[in-house]
Amino acid sequence: MIHALALTAILACHPCQWCQPCQPQDIPTAGPADPAPAPTEPETIRGRSGAILQDRAGETLGETKPDSAQLSPGLHILNRWRARNRLYQLAPDAELQEIAEERLQDNVNRGHWGHNIRNGQWVGRVPAGRNWKEGCGNTYNSNRWFTCEQETRRHRTAGAAMTRVGSRVWQLLLVR
Numbered sequence: 001m002i003h004a005l006a007l008t009a010i011l012a013c014h015p016c017q018w019c020q021p022c023q024p025q026d027i028p029t030a031g032p033a034d035p036a037p038a039p040t041e042p043e044t045i046r047g048r049s050g051a052i053l054q055d056r057a058g059e060t061l062g063e064t065k066p067d068s069a070q071l072s073p074g075l076h077i078l079n080r081w082r083a084r085n086r087l088y089q090l091a092p093d094a095e096l097q098e099i100a101e102e103r104l105q106d107n108v109n110r111g112h113w114g115h116n117i118r119n120g121q122w123v124g125r126v127p128a129g130r131n132w133k134e135g136c137g138n139t140y141n142s143n144r145w146f147t148c149e150q151e152t153r154r155h156r157t158a159g160a161a162m163t164r165v166g167s168r169v170w171q172l173l174l175v176r
Contacts, residue, residue: 072160072161073162074160075090075159075160077144077145078090078145078173087151087153090155090156091157092158092159093157093174094159095159096176097161099125100159100172100173101159103161103172103174104161104162104163107170108170113138134172135147135149135174137170138165138168139171141169142162142164145171146171147172147173149173150173152175155176156176158175158176159174160172160174
């Protein structure tokens with residue numbers, strides 16, 4: 001009996017998804033800024049191999065990030081989600097950003113948020129080469145990213161576009 005109670009107590013407070021698979025991930029909405037952290041050693045985010053991926057200040061480590069490149073609102077939201085899930089940050093790519101915005105506008109014009117493919121071929125402008133992927137999604141919360149390819153571990157740069165359509169926020173992600 002004592003063993004059963006101890007196991008129940010451990011499982012009740014354990015945060016892993018295996019023990020609590022139905023718990024939705026808590027994604028905060030925009031609100032007041034978090035209080036500044038105490039002046040201590042910066043918190044680091046480590047990958048599964050133990051390599052440091054991002055420091056508390058938000059600087060991506062081991063990645064080249066052009067100084068002139070600005071994060072789009074969509075890429076900022078996506079990178080915030082990736083940091084919470086211990087994934088490296090995706091660097092902005094101007095070409096992917098431009099094409100993502102065009103492809104999202106094409107989706108709005110045709111009235112469907114998903115991939116624009118006909119007869120097995122992409123419709124509209126796509127990035128050069130074959131090493132890119134597209135993710136499409138929609139959500140009610142404009143502070144949440146919800147597309148396929150958002151968990152990528154193979155790609156390093158991205159363009160992320162989002163727009164409100166009615167009560168939904170349509171999103172399109174291009175990675176390479």
